[in-house]
Structure formats: structure tokens, C-alpha cells
Amino acid sequence: MFNLKAELGGARRGTLRTAHGDIETPFFMPIATKGAVKYLDNSDFKQLGNQILLSNAYHLYLRPGIEKLNSFGHLHKLMNWQKPILTDSGGFQVFSLARLRKLTDDGVVFNSHIDGKETFFTPELSMEIQDAIGSDIRMCFDYFPGYPADYDVAKKSVYLTTAWALRCKQWHDMVMQKRSKSVRSLLFGIVQGSSYKDLRKSSAQQLLAVDFDGYAIGGLAVGEPPEIMYEVLDNVVPELPTNKPRYLMGVGQPEQVLEAVKRGVDMFDCVLPTRNARHGQVYIRTQQDGLVAQDLSEIYYEKITIKGAIHDLSELALDPFCECYTCASGYSRAYIRHLFTIDDPLAKKLTSIHNLSFYVQMMAEIREAIDYA
Amino acid sequence: MFNLKAELGGARRGTLRTAHGDIETPFFMPIATKGAVKYLDNSDFKQLGNQILLSNAYHLYLRPGIEKLNSFGHLHKLMNWQKPILTDSGGFQVFSLARLRKLTDDGVVFNSHIDGKETFFTPELSMEIQDAIGSDIRMCFDYFPGYPADYDVAKKSVYLTTAWALRCKQWHDMVMQKRSKSVRSLLFGIVQGSSYKDLRKSSAQQLLAVDFDGYAIGGLAVGEPPEIMYEVLDNVVPELPTNKPRYLMGVGQPEQVLEAVKRGVDMFDCVLPTRNARHGQVYIRTQQDGLVAQDLSEIYYEKITIKGAIHDLSELALDPFCECYTCASGYSRAYIRHLFTIDDPLAKKLTSIHNLSFYVQMMAEIREAIDYA
Numbered sequence: 001m002f003n004l005k006a007e008l009g010g011a012r013r014g015t016l017r018t019a020h021g022d023i024e025t026p027f028f029m030p031i032a033t034k035g036a037v038k039y040l041d042n043s044d045f046k047q048l049g050n051q052i053l054l055s056n057a058y059h060l061y062l063r064p065g066i067e068k069l070n071s072f073g074h075l076h077k078l079m080n081w082q083k084p085i086l087t088d089s090g091g092f093q094v095f096s097l098a099r100l101r102k103l104t105d106d107g108v109v110f111n112s113h114i115d116g117k118e119t120f121f122t123p124e125l126s127m128e129i130q131d132a133i134g135s136d137i138r139m140c141f142d143y144f145p146g147y148p149a150d151y152d153v154a155k156k157s158v159y160l161t162t163a164w165a166l167r168c169k170q171w172h173d174m175v176m177q178k179r180s181k182s183v184r185s186l187l188f189g190i191v192q193g194s195s196y197k198d199l200r201k202s203s204a205q206q207l208l209a210v211d212f213d214g215y216a217i218g219g220l221a222v223g224e225p226p227e228i229m230y231e232v233l234d235n236v237v238p239e240l241p242t243n244k245p246r247y248l249m250g251v252g253q254p255e256q257v258l259e260a261v262k263r264g265v266d267m268f269d270c271v272l273p274t275r276n277a278r279h280g281q282v283y284i285r286t287q288q289d290g291l292v293a294q295d296l297s298e299i300y301y302e303k304i305t306i307k308g309a310i311h312d313l314s315e316l317a318l319d320p321f322c323e324c325y326t327c328a329s330g331y332s333r334a335y336i337r338h339l340f341t342i343d344d345p346l347a348k349k350l351t352s353i354h355n356l357s358f359y360v361q362m363m364a365e366i367r368e369a370i371d372y373a
Numbered sequence: 374m375f376n377l378k379a380e381l382g383g384a385r386r387g388t389l390r391t392a393h394g395d396i397e398t399p400f401f402m403p404i405a406t407k408g409a410v411k412y413l414d415n416s417d418f419k420q421l422g423n424q425i426l427l428s429n430a431y432h433l434y435l436r437p438g439i440e441k442l443n444s445f446g447h448l449h450k451l452m453n454w455q456k457p458i459l460t461d462s463g464g465f466q467v468f469s470l471a472r473l474r475k476l477t478d479d480g481v482v483f484n485s486h487i488d489g490k491e492t493f494f495t496p497e498l499s500m501e502i503q504d505a506i507g508s509d510i511r512m513c514f515d516y517f518p519g520y521p522a523d524y525d526v527a528k529k530s531v532y533l534t535t536a537w538a539l540r541c542k543q544w545h546d547m548v549m550q551k552r553s554k555s556v557r558s559l560l561f562g563i564v565q566g567s568s569y570k571d572l573r574k575s576s577a578q579q580l581l582a583v584d585f586d587g588y589a590i591g592g593l594a595v596g597e598p599p600e601i602m603y604e605v606l607d608n609v610v611p612e613l614p615t616n617k618p619r620y621l622m623g624v625g626q627p628e629q630v631l632e633a634v635k636r637g638v639d640m641f642d643c644v645l646p647t648r649n650a651r652h653g654q655v656y657i658r659t660q661q662d663g664l665v666a667q668d669l670s671e672i673y674y675e676k677i678t679i680k681g682a683i684h685d686l687s688e689l690a691l692d693p694f695c696e697c698y699t700c701a702s703g704y705s706r707a708y709i710r711h712l713f714t715i716d717d718p719l720a721k722k723l724t725s726i727h728n729l730s731f732y733v734q735m736m737a738e739i740r741e742a743i744d745y746a
Binding site: 329330350 | 407408409410411412413414415416432436437441444445450451452453685686688698702703704705707708711712714715717718719721722723
């Protein structure tokens with residue numbers, strides 16, 4: 001399933017096999033939260049060279065819902081996207097977005113943030129939703145304790161996360177064993193434990209005992225300083241098996257992605273490229289010959305504000321050295337600034353394409369650097 | 374400049390030569406009011422087979438303004454669009470959108486609808502703005518009397534429209550005679566006169582005496598019943614020379630476009646396809662072998678509401694017989710409905726592409742039908 005092909009220091013280069021094709025690692029996933037990446041469609045993803053999309057169980061549970069997903073034939077068909085999809089379990093949204101009513105060892109009662117409808121969300125329900133979505137990589141329903149978290153709360157999050165991971169694994173195994181191997185999904189456990197070394201270690205060990213297809217590191221990129229993030233990685237990664245992919249959820253800024261790659265992480269997702277794009281924040285490479293240092297020591301980039309008056313008459317592409325659709329098609333900074341000024345949606349489309357391309361290209365350069373070494 | 378090639382009843386088939394290339398008539402212009410067609414970009418226009426865009430002097434005067442347009446090098450360069458552009462004079466917006474302060478024979482004082490800034494808008498200023506835009510086809514600054522209009526008001530609109538048309542013509546001739554023929558823009562006069570036959574006739578005759586490159590029929594599609602619109606066409610078109618293109622401004626629904634073509638109109642623009650698209654109203658052909666009857670007797674289409682629950686599980690393309698990007702790429706009605714439900718901008722992009730394609734395709738079929746006859 002995961003084939004490790006090369007290493008450079010702690011950084012890894014591999015291939016992850018899924019029911020919808022192989023993915024070269026390390027990779028970055030654009031976020032199609034509700035089954036769409038705002039402003040972009042499949043031809044844009046194709047041009048980007050994007051390998052996989054991430055979608056979200058909580059949002060798709062609310063709309064269109066399990067029944068419609070099952071009737072229609074899963075998300076790949078609905079989105080018209082035939083490459084891999086990873087789904088988040090809904091855990092993070094239940095604890096951050098929904099109106100939480102009650103937490104028990106069995107699951108969580110919440111009210112929908114859309115219409116207030118009450119749901120008893122359980123590990124089994126999360127699995128059922130992800131199965132209706134038909135995602136290739138699925139995440140266990142985990143308990144995110146918030147940040148910062150007291151030791152006791154963090155400890156409870158590890159306990160519940162493991163208990164729920166077991167139930168997810170049982171549900172998943174039971175369903176998948178009836179299906180042919182080629183269409184089976186992968187199931188990942190999520191390491192919790194906040195910033196506490198012993199809890200993180202214990203969480204990892206407990207999940208390893210259950211045995212998953214991959215391991216995610218959750219509860220990061222939630223407001224903690226980068227040093228804490230890196231410290232957690234330094235503590236957790238050595239606990240994880242080398243023959244399974246590692247996924248750092250919700251991270252992050254380009255330099256954080258690089259730091260995590262150097263610590264042995266293989267998979268990433270983050271709202272930053274698209275969210276920044278929609279606010280006119282654009283990533284620009286500062287070295288003509290690439291974003292990433294050959295030896296993975298640095299990422300050469302800066303972030304510019306395209307809404308600034310300085311770009312008023314600029315004939316430059318967003319990034320003259322970028323080969324994305326936006327930059328290669330002749331759109332000037334002056335025009336994109338004008339589009340932001342008149343609040344035309346085309347502004348956000350063009351910058352979203354560029355910023356996602358920046359991340360996809362960065363990952364391609366990281367893979368090249370590891371291959372080359 | 375205008376080469377009339379074939380006729381079918383009153384309908385005409387021709388080629389209009391502009392500084393940015395030839396346009397086959399009759400044709401429809403998507404509206405890039407402020408220098409962008411919401412959600413769409415040049416690769417979408419290319420796929421559509423779109424020949425020309427329409428933009429607006431009033432909006433581009435406010436943002437980015439004459440100075441920036443001149444400094445940057447005109448709208449074709451700003452938009453990265455190398456085919457023809459037609460500009461409206463700003464007249465309609467000054468009388469409908471801006472806060473009007475004072476109307477004199479010399480021009481109009483208005484306050485910007487954005488920041489309240491006061492401008493004295495004159496025929497010369499309209500020409501100057503359109504020259505900064507660098508449009509291929511320019512419209513004279515006209516006086517739109519509103520609808521319905523009393524006879525006296527309509528009469529005044531004809532008088533002012535002619536007086537201003539003369540001033541536009543003088544400005545345009547003076548500027549263009551210094552430029553080589555290949556880059557000269559075309560200038561169109563606009564026939565006003567509301568629903569009054571004698572005023573429409575008089576307006577047309579006065580403008581003909583000034584001699585323009587083409588003639589527009591203004592003040593229609595502003596709430597009048599279609600019969601009034603057709604009656605005005607029946608009255609005005611016979612007054613216009615056969616060797617000049619005729620432009621029915623702001624029209625309209627597909628059957629109105631067909632009716633106008635049959636009455637000898639060559640050029641159209643309308644917000645309907647894109648506005649309807651953004652509200653989930655989609656044009657669907659009802660005959661597999663085409664939209665337009667070979668003899669121009671009928672247009673076979675209906676309009677469906679893609680937000681309707683009936684499309685919930687529909688695997689159909691918006692229009693299974695359509696070859697536009699949206700329909701040919703495998704996007705289902707179920708998915709587009711889902712995108713509207715979650716309010717994702719991709720919904721509006723996909724339906725806008727389809728509806729514009731419907732209009733562009735309808736015009737292509739109309740041209741074919743006339744050629745074929």
C-alpha cells in the first residue's frame with residue numbers, strides 16, 4: 001500500500017496506492033470541504049497536476065447527506081473527480097463548528113450549524129458517512145481537546161480517541177472484508193495528546209496496537225507556536241512505523257510543510273493557499289530556479305498583497321517564473337488588482353489557481369530533491 | 374467595414390471588420406461590464422467560441438479610470454483579451470445607476486454611485502473614456518428618457534441624442550484621422566424616441582445625416598412588452614442603411630433575439646444568460662438536432678431551475694445535447710444543484726459557461742441557417 005522509495009535525512013519519498021490510483025509522497029491536498037474547491041473545477045486541478053482532494057464528513061453529512069450520496073453513487077461520481085479523495089472524520093468540525101450538546105464515551109450529541117438538527121455522532125456514523133462518500137483514505141473519528149488543553153483534558157482526548165479508533169477499525173474491517181481488495185479504502189488513526197510528550201507517545205502506541213493503514217498527527221495548526229508543532233513532530237514521528245504514511249493534519253505555511261517533511265511527514269492539507277488567495281495574498285518564489293533548496297534546507301518565497309496600489313500598473317504576472325494557468329496565460333498584477341477592486345469573483349479564481357499551484361509545485365520540488373539525493 | 378453576405382427574409386448574414394479582427398454577424402456579446410465577465414476567463418471564452426465582449430464606459434471611468442487605462446495601455450491588454458471589444462457610452466448608467474444632479478444641453482452632472490464624486494459627463498468625456506479603453510466599437514453618448522416616456526420627454530431625448538452624437542462624431546473623427554486605418558475604431562449612433570413612431574424615424578434620419586459606422590436601437594428591453602419592441606424594430610430598421618451593422622442594445626430573451634434577427638438586426642448583448650445562470654436558471658434545448666429552426670421560424674428551448682429538488686439525483690448534464698465545457702465535462706445536474714445548495718461559486722461558473730454557450734451556439738445556428746438558405 002505504501003512503498004517507501006528514497007530518503008534524505010528524515011525526509012521520505014514514496015508511493016501511496018489507493019483505490020483511485022497511486023499518489024506520490026510527500027503530497028499536499030487542496031480542500032474541497034463540501035465537495036468543491038471554491039471557484040475551481042476539474043480542469044483547473046488537471047492543469048495544477050493535483051493528485052488528490054480532501055473532503056469533509058461533517059459537511060457532507062449535513063448536505064447532501066448519506067442517503068443521497070449512496071443513491072447517487074458516492075463523491076467521486078458527484079464531483080466528477082476520478083482521482084483519490086481523503087475524508088476527514090468530522091471530529092474537528094463537531095468540536096469546533098457545531099453546537100455541541102453532550103459528550104459521552106459513546107459519541108457526541110450536536111446541533112447542526114445550519115438548521116439546528118440534532119445528531120448523535122459516533123465513530124460508526126463517521127465511518128458510515130465516509131463510506132457513503134466513498135473516499136479512498138478515511139480518518140478515524142477522534143476527540144480534539146482544543147488548544148491549549150489542560151493535561152487531564154488532553155489525557156481524556158487520547159483515551160477517547162483510542163476507544164473510538166478501535167470502533168472505527170472494527171466497522172471498517174467488517175465492511176471492507178466483503179469487498180474486493182482493489183476497491184478497499186485505507187483507514188488512518190489520528191494521534192492526539194496536545195503538547196504533552198507522554199500523552200502523544202502513548203496515543204501513538206495505542207493506535208499502533210490497533211494497526212492502521214496510516215497515521216495522522218492531529219490537534220496541531222490550531223494556534224500553537226511553530227516550535228511546539230515541531231516538538232510534537234519530533235516526539236511523535238519516531239513512534240510511527242516507517243512502512244506507513246504519516247499525515248500532518250491542517251498544516252500549514254510553506255516553511256512548516258518543509259520542516260515537517262524533514263521530520264518524516266508524507267501528507268498535508270491546509271486552507272491557507274485558497275483562503276489567502278481569496279484575500280489577495282499571493283505566494284511568490286524569490287529564487288528563479290525553484291522554490292525549494294535542493295538539500296531541503298529552505299523555501300524561497302514571499303507573500304505579496306495583490307490588492308496593494310503598487311501593482312496598479314504592473315504588467316508582471318503574479319509570479320513571472322510560475323507556470324500555473326494564471327501566470328502563464330498573460331494575466332497581469334494590474335488586472336488581478338482591478339478584479340479585486342471591483343470585487344469580481346474572477347479575482348479569487350485566478351489567485352486560488354496560482355496559490356494552489358504554488359503548493360503543488362513546492363511538493364513536486366520537494367519530491368525531486370529527495371529523489372535527486 | 375461591414376460586408377453583407379447573405380439574406381433570408383429580413384435576416385442578414387455578414388462580416389464586421391474591426392481593429393481586432395472580423396466578427397461574423399449576427400452575433401451576441403457577453404457583458405464584461407467592469408472589464409470581467411463574472412466567474413469566467415479567457416479560456417472559457419475561447420471554449421465558448423465567443424467573438425467579442427462588451428464593456429462599459431461608465432464603470433471603467435470610475436474604476437480603474439482614464440489615467441490608469443491610458444498608462445497601462447487599454448482594456449485589451451488589461452483583460453488579456455485580444456479579440457474585439459464594444460463599449461457602451463455610459464449614457465444608460467448615468468441615467469439609471471448614478472445619482473443624477475443636473476441635465477443640460479451640454480451634458481450631465483452626476484455623483485458616482487461608489488463614492489459620490491461629482492462628474493460632468495459630456496459626449497466628449499464619453500469618447501475620451503472609450504478611447505482610453507481602446508474599444509473597437511464605440512457608442513455615442515445618448516439620452517435615455519426612461520420607460521414609459523411622455524412624448525415631450527422622448528422628443529427631447531431625440532434632440533439631445535442627435536446633438537451629442539454630432540459632438541461624439543466630431544471628437545472621434547478628429548482623433549481617428551491621426552491614426553492608421555487599421556487601428557481605427559468604429560463609432561455607432563443610437564436611435565432613441567421611445568415607442569413613438571415619428572420620433573424613432575426622425576431620430577434615425579438625423580443620425581443617418583451625421584453618418585456613422587453602424588446604428589444601434591436604444592431604449593428597448595427596459596420593461597416594455599415584446600410587441601412594442603417588435604413594433605419599434607419594424608419602424609426603425611427600414612430607415613437604416615443596409616450596408617451598415619444594426620445593434621439592438623440590451624436584448625434579450627432567445628425568442629426576442631430571433632425575432633430581431635428576422636427583422637434585420639445584426640448585433641446583440643444581454644445580461645440574461647449570465648444573470649439567470651447565477652440564479653440557477655438554465656437554458657435547455659428541446660430539440661436534439663438544434664436550437665434554431667432551419668427557416669428561422671422558432672427557437673426550441675426551455676428554461677429549467679437547477680436548484681429544484683427534482684434534480685437531486687439526476688446524472689444528466691444540464692443539457693445532454695450541449696457541447697459546452699460544463700455539459701461535455703461530465704458535471705451532473707445533481708452536482709450543480711449541490712453546489713447551489715452549499716452556495717459554492719463553482720455553481721455560478723458552471724451555469725454561466727453553459728448559458729453563454731447556449732447564446733453563442735444559438736447565434737452560430739442562426740448564421741448557419743441564413744448561410745444555408
